[in-house]
Amino acid sequence: MTDQNANESAAAPIADAPIPEPQSGTPASANDEAAPAAEPDSGSAEATADFxxxxxxxxxxxxxxxxxxxxxxxxxxxxxxxxxxxxxxxxxxxxxxxxxxxxxxxxxxxxxxxxxxxxxxxxxxxxxxxxxxxxxxxxxxxxNWLVGRLTKDPVPAVRDTALKNKRTSWKMRLEGAQNPEVDTETLDFLGSLGTELEEGAPAVLSSMVRRAVALNPNVSETMLDKLADDPSAEVRHAVERRRRA
Structure with a gap:
């Protein structure tokens, strides 16, 4: 056999030899080790689609x-x-x-x-x-700015309810006490601020509200009687002025 034939005979088995199957427990190639692509989670897909x-x-x-x-x-x-x-x-x-x-x-x-x-x-x-x-x-x-806005509502029930809300500012309460359209029940509430209600209220501000209640044409006689004994002199004077009038 010539050297050329010997070389061809040696090369042939290498090219034609089948690749052996990996043995059980033996790692395959890096490509074979890679996990197959995960199937999409149908629940997640639906959630994404529905979002x-x-x-x-x-x-x-x-x-x-x-x-x-x-x-x-x-x-x-x-x-x-x-x-x-x-x-x-x-x-x-x-x-x-x-x-x-x-x-x-x-x-x-x-x-x-x-x-x-x-x-x-x-x-x-x-x-x-x-x-x-x-x-x-x-x-x-x-x-307070929102409930204050509602003290100006055109519907009396809305306006009066806002005036009774503890979030209402003293400025809004004073304006409500001066409003001749405010009903007697609401004036009874405002006339009790700083005395029977909200006893820790600022003395000056609450007395200003009670004074305005005393001068409001819709105030009840029962409330006037209470205000006649008010701890604030300016409130008592307002009651006297109202009754003289």
Whole structure:
């Protein structure tokens, strides 16, 4: 055999030899060791597909004409505050629900009575239904500027309710006590501030309110009798002036 034939014979088995199967328990090549691609989690895929961006959900709820959908959302328990993203999303969407006139009135009253969130209460404070605005006026989580605005409401029940809210500023209380359209019951409340009610109230400010009550044409005789014995001299003098008139 020539050297050339010997070389060809030596090379042939190498090229044609089958690659042996890896033995059990023996690592394969690096490519063989790589784990196969994971199948997509059908639950995660569905969740991603169903997720709606906040702005899209907000606009959908704001324009929804489905009272049942809106009612369900209004009554839905809020996420725990520890989940800040979910909590912020839910409270933001409640603003859309609160501002939608297709949300049932009883649900808007519910939100106005129970929600502490300014963005929701501001929406409801301009609601066309007086019952909703009155619920906002009674909400003790109101900001003082918001409840103060409701002391100017054209509906007496809303205005009077706002004047009784502890969040109302003394300036608003004084203006309410001077308003000849305020009813007797509300004047009885205002005339008790700093004495029977809110005993720790600022003496000067509360006496100014009680003095204005004494001079209000709607004040009751029963309240005048109480104010006649008021610890503040200026209030007692106002009662005397009123009775002389």
């Amino acid at each position: 709606e961006p906040l702005t899209a959900t907000y606009e959908r709820l704001r324009h929804s004409t489905d009272p049942a959908e809106l009612s369900e959302f209004a009554r839905r328990p809020l996420p725990d505050r520890s989940d800040q993203a979910a909590f912020s999303r839910a409270t933001a969407l409640l603003e859309a629900v609160a501002g939608n006139p297709h949300t049932p009135v009883e649900d808007r009253v519910f939100l106005a009575s129970t929600m502490p969130f300014p963005n929701v209460l501001v929406k409801l404070s301009t609601d066309p239904e007086a019952a909703v605005r009155e619920a906002v006026a009674a909400n003790t989580d109101d900001k």
